């Protein structure tokens with residue numbers, strides 16, 4: 001499956017429509033279709049994303065202090081998201097699996113409509129470690145993906161691609177939930193997935209702005225967004241194989257994603273371009289009990305949430 005992009009410019013002005021073509025090839029010499037103005041993604045209210053994080057924090061507090069695989073806090077987190085998605089009109093399903101002797105769950109939410117032969121998937125792992133509420137890792141990605149899905153519903157967005165959102169269980173045990181999901185797909189269903197976008201730690205308190213360097217079309221879409229808001233980015237080099245995009249990449253699906261950093265230390269050069277504190281980890285609370293709602297940089301969460309929406313709209317038109 002190869003992603004390719006055809007960019008058409010409208011006769012009236014340089015409005016380019018980026019169309020994600022998966023596998024298809026435009027027939028040579030065909031008259032360009034009339035350009036349509038690309039629908040612009042809505043702003044994602046960071047207050048809404050933070051409200052989801054507060055709920056996830058409360059869920060952890062009420063369930064032994066964590067949202068880990070096989071624990072009550074994970075189930076309660078999944079129920080919170082599923083209720084929101086059901087109310088917004090998504091078709092949701094909970095996929096069950098076993099890991100380390102405990103039952104795990106993936107939450108998959110399809111937005112009705114779009115071409116079922118061309119699916120764009122957007123995901124984040126919903127589980128955390130047992131040591132704390134896991135708000136940056138990975139409440140941040142889960143909440144931003146949820147709010148992007150809710151924005152699709154709020155705006156009544158009807159893209160040409162079919163949109164599928166997913167929240168994975170047991171990522172911290174070794175990408176178990178996403179591996180299970182991919183393994184359960186028929187080869188036909190796997191080939192219908194044009195791309196998978198992964199968001200795992202996107203609100204780190206001493207943030208960097210990293211873009212996965214996997215599929216070039218997806219990477220460019222993210223990098224162009226950040227360039228458009230004047231934020232320099234770097235290629236993500238730490239995460240290969242360390243989050244759920246690997247489950248899809250290993251199956252030949254084009255992948256991409258964003259990351260704001262974990263336990264590695266921000267350099268002086270990085271602090272110069274991004275601000276924050278050189279010589280300090282991007283997230284000092286990575287996998288620790290202090291990964292709470294206080295462990296989030298609102299600007300990074302806001303920028304990445306808007307980048308997610310922009311890229312979903314851009315790649316699904």
Ligand code: DTR
Pocket residue numbers: 137138171172200201236238239240242243259262
């Ligand atoms: N979020 C971490 C996995 C991880 C560590 N570095 C990266 C870089 C890019 C994506 C993910 C990661 C975890 O779930 O433990």
Ligand code: ZN
Pocket residue numbers: 129137172287
């Ligand atoms: Zn983790």
Ligand code: ZN
Pocket residue numbers: 125137138171200201243
């Ligand atoms: Zn993570």
